[in-house]
Structure formats: structure tokens, C-alpha cells
Amino acid sequence: MTTFLGMPPPTAPRGVGQLRGTVPFPHAARVAVEDAQLRRNLAHATTSIRAKRAAVVAEVPDWEQLRRAGAAIKAAAMARLDEHLTALEAAVTARGGTVHWARDAHEANRIVTRLVQATGERDVVKVKSMATQEIGLNEALAEAGISAHETDLAELIVQLAGDRPSHILVPAIHRNRAEVRDLFRRRMPGVDPRLSDDPAALAAAARSYLRERFLSTRVAICGANFAVAETGTCLVVESEGNGRMCLTLPDTLVCVLGIEKVLPRWSDLEVMLQLLPRSSTGERMNPYTSAWTGVTPGDGPQAFHLVLLDNGRTAALADPVGRDALHCIKCSACLNVCPVYARTGGHAYGSVYPGPIGAVLSPLLTGVEDNASLPFASTLCGACYDVCPVLIDIPSILVDLRRRHVDETATTVPSAERVALATAAWAMRDAGRWRRAGRLGRIGRLLARGHGRIRTLPPPLSAWTASRDLPAPPTETFRDYWERSGRHD
């Protein structure tokens, strides 16, 4: 049970950022599954990263204990989140950083814009960050005349294409290298017009383009994978080293941190830094782990601002079932194993958080009714729960969000579905009614026209028969058979 002593915590506001789609999932998915190139790119990428993850997880003998430890650390962090956040603020402030509290996307965007404006700069470089995409920071900066330049290779691809990320970790997973080459040739300033689609050549082109940016830009914006309350340390875990360039070269560093990222102790990293790379990229260890604590005189950025972002997280924390979704460390293992994600890609989810974790996190942050189709975008197959490094029971949260949706819309006009399920529940309440309902099988046999299978049904059941047959009901239910045969076979 949950008891609110005051107003329920606010959800993420509408009209800013990217937590809501413009069309329901089934409609967006219909377009996606018919895109042959997308299907090919996704199948290739998810299959290979699944195999990599499985191989490196299998070599850790205490993987299950590590998962349990990760879950316990996150649960403990969330249970006393308020204390950890004020401890983090004190530690960062003591080391020369400045901490800002942002209730939602609007506040966070205003704070960051003001901080950049105060430097007098018009360009910023960015480390890959989910939180800043969630709040639509690049768009807010653009409105203030500030250009934000993504420096993660995949984010750069997405930004040059005017596209949206479709995966938490591999934002351009929906693109193949030929598409990337064509994009670089068209959009990347100063690129060799004969650029090939060799991955090394593509990386080299991006590298020379980005080096210019790193050396000429004086403000950087980042997120963080973890922030340690006891020391005030923020960490960025990455593969390319472009993040470290941003974190070390500019004069001013602004970090936008979702409040769920806080860890109580430095020693908690021992568990998290084992779980994250193996789950996300399928690597034993990620190439670059950058940790910084406030400001170090004479070394790195001399001004550091930490923006603590709520944007619906406190509302998610108030949900006794859903709150575990805040344990997510954004590894994206659940996306890679999800049979739905592997066929629709990330854009169909509408939010920057796609896949199974997105299907629970997005509605928790926005309120269920603003993302009502997402909890249903799953077969509840359970593959996500099996790979989650912090044991988030995503299927159970999906089922509970479906319950919330049904309960919260109970007073509106009854849908065909609601009537059908209420009727079924009525008929299944006792065996006598259910037996009489069984006589309806005769209708099904008529529809089968003696062929043993039904090939067309009227809406809404036509959704089934559009691609699948249905067996004709038998002439005798099991129950009737049992009665007739004198209770034995």
C-alpha cells in the first residue's frame, strides 16, 4: 500500500523532451516491421551482441551473486535516496562543484542554458547522455542560439541525419555502414568525397572531424553512469574515448544526472563496473572509465556543475511495483534479447527509452495514460528479466502497469475489450455458466465450414486470422466428454 501525505509527486511534463510517442506502439510497429532494411540491420546487430554478452557472462562463475548484489545495492540506494542525494550535494560542493536541483525537464533545460550563456560560448560538445535526450536539451539550447555537438560516434550519426536514437547504447543500430558512409559524404564538413564504408575509414573520418571540435570548444555537457554519494564522484563509462575528451579538455563541464543514478558508496562500483560492460557491450571491461570529483585545480575543467534531475523519477519511486525500474543501469541487455524490440527497433516506442525497460520506465515517468500502449508491447516472454544485471522483474512491472491502465480508465466509455473480458469473467465465475458457454463452439464449427479450421473471423478477431488459422472447436468439450464417458478415458 502507498500512502501519500500530500500531493502525489508530479510526472514528467508534456511538451518537452522525448518520453512520449506521437502514435501508439502497434501503429508505429506496423510500419517498422515492414521496413526490410531496418529488420535486417536490427536482426544482425541484436543477434551478434546477444551472443557476445552470453559468452562473457558465462565466464563469470559468480554472475548470479553479482546480479543479486547489484539489485541489493540499487534497492538500498533508492530506499534512502533523499539522504544519498544531500550527501552527494555536500561532497560535490566541498570539492568545488556547484549542485543544481531540477524538478523537471523545463527546469533542467533552463539551468543548463543559463550556465552555458554565462560562459559566453555558443557551442558545446556533448558526451553521450540519455538524461539530456530525455529532456530535449539540444533543442532547448538551439532555441537559445547554442549549438550542441554530439561526440559519441553513433550519436553523431543520428545528429547528422536529423534522426532519433533507436537504442540506449547503440543509438544508430538501425543504420548499416553503407547508410553511414552516404550520410558522412552528404553531411560531414570536410569529409573525403570518396570515403568508403570500411568501419575503420568511417571512424577515422569522424575522428578528424571531432578532434577539431574537442580542441575548439570550451564547454562540455555530459550525463553520468553513476554518482557516488560518499565521495561526490561522477563516472562515465564508454568505449570510444570521445567522452573523456569532453570531460577533460573544456573549461566548463555541466553534468545532468537522473537522481536514480546515485550509489551510496565508492565500493558499490566494484559490483556495478563488473555488471555493466558485460551486459551492455559484451566486453569484460569497457575501454574508458572516467571518474571525477568536483574540480581539480590546474587539471581538467575548472568549473563543474551537477544538475540533479527528477522529471518523474519521484513519481516512479512512489509506485510500489514499478519503482524497481529505477534500478536500471541502462545497459540495454533487455533490448538486445527482446523479440519485440528486435523486430520493431527503438523508434516504435516513441520514447528515448525503448525496449522492455522503456516499456515500463517511460509510462512510470510520464504517467501510464501518456504511454498507455507501451506496457502492452510485450509478450511477457521473460527474456528481459533473465538478462537484467540488477534483476528488474520487467514482466511483473508490465503486468502491473496494464492493471493500472485498466483501473485508471475504468470510468470512461466501455471498450469492446472491456465488455468482452467482463463477459468472459462472468462466464468463468462458475462451472455451470462455463459449460453453457462451451455450447458456443457450434458457432466456431459453422465458421470452419467443415474444414477443421477457421480462416477468417470478423473484427476484432480478424487481427488473429489475418495471418493465422484457428482450429475449429471440437464437437465435444473435455468437460462434456468426461461426463459422457463416465469419468474415465
Added chain:
Amino acid sequence: MRIGLFVTCLGDALFPQVGRATVRLLKRLGHEVEFPAGQTCCGQMHINTGYQRQALPLVRNHVEAFASYDVVVAPSGSCVGCVRHQHRLVAERYGDPDLVAAAVATAERTYELSELLVDVLGVEDVGAWFPHRVTYHPTCHSLRVLRVSDKPLRLLRNVRGLELVELPAADECCGFGGTFALKNPDTSTAMLADKVRHVLDTGAEVVTAGDSSCLMHIGGGLSRLRTGTRPVHLAEVLADTADEAAA
């Protein structure tokens, strides 16, 4: 030992041959099976579609129907998964403490067919004869909710005449997902297409599984494409010996 057969609503209405096979199999192994006439449905479709409140009377009815049995068996991984993991949650949210206790007690005595055979009765060779090339699809809930692991495969490997062929990408969902198949028909069909392709790649005549619902989905695709490959429930594969089949 009083064994109560939970035939499931789908098994009752659409696949009575699966319940009959379950009874035949257990009888051959020396066990009497009863069919509690008060049973209807475990409520899984309601719970997983969000209608938990409406599922409460179904949970109550189920628990009452099976209260007096030592063991309950169902030829369905997902229905047993619902009884084991969801009845308690529904009872806690909308019911009363007595129902919670009764739901937990029933859940603890409820087994999916391969669990009952291997774990409770200690049988891996049921003496069955099924002379066909067969591939096995491990259904999501038997695999990841019940953790039946390779129990169905151990049973299948002991079937006379059966040629077992491994299904590629076996542990990937077929795309059924209950009302998912209706709410997200395009994604569901995309998943089914790959499952059907993998089944056909094995060259099997028969695809078997522990859930009639998943088989209804896979079979619906196989039939629509006139593949000639047919779905047969695990209980039916295990039900008959060579002598019985000849008789």
C-alpha cells in the same frame, strides 16, 4: 495420491484431446486422475491484460475447485505459471488473507505435466511410442517462469520411434503472448514468421510443446501456409505405447 487434472479453459474448449492424453498417460503409469468439475479458468488472460480485479472470482473459483487434491497437474506451462506466481498477487491486492493462504497452498501442489512426471513421479521413460520426426519448442513460461529446463526433452528422448531434431533459436518467443497477438498483430506475426521458418528448417513433421496456446499460434501459422507440419502437444506424444497405437 489424489491427482486433480486442471485441463485449462483452452484445453477444455478447444483441445480436449490434450486433457484426454494426459489422463491416458497418467493412468498407464498407475495413477488415477480426477477432473474436478468446478474448475473453469486460472484467469491468466484477465490478469495479463490488466483486468486483475475481474480475475479475483476466477482465482477464488480455481482455489476452491482444487482444494481437496494432493497434486494438481496441468498440460500448460503458462497456466501453471499463473497459478504459481500470479494468484497470490491478485489475492493480496483484491482478496482476503484466507484466499492468499489458500492460493499459496494450491500453487505449491500444482505442477506442469513434465514437472509432475520427472520431479514428482520420477519417470523419464513413460514407455511411449511416436514414430515421427519431431522438433520441440520450449514455451516461454515453462522455460523462464517454471524453469522446466530440459525435462520435456528428457521425456521425448525416451520415446520409441521418435526422431528428435533441435529447433534453431528454440528459446525465442513465438509471438503469441495472449492478447498481444490481437493488440500487436503485426509484431506478433513477424515473430511467428521466424518461428515457422525455424520449424520448417528442421524438416520435422511435428512440432511439439507443453502449451496448447503457443501451439495454437505456431500451428495457426503452419496451417495458414499449408506447410503440412502439424502441432502436437507433449501429452499426446507421450500418451500412447506401440501396443495401444496398434490396438
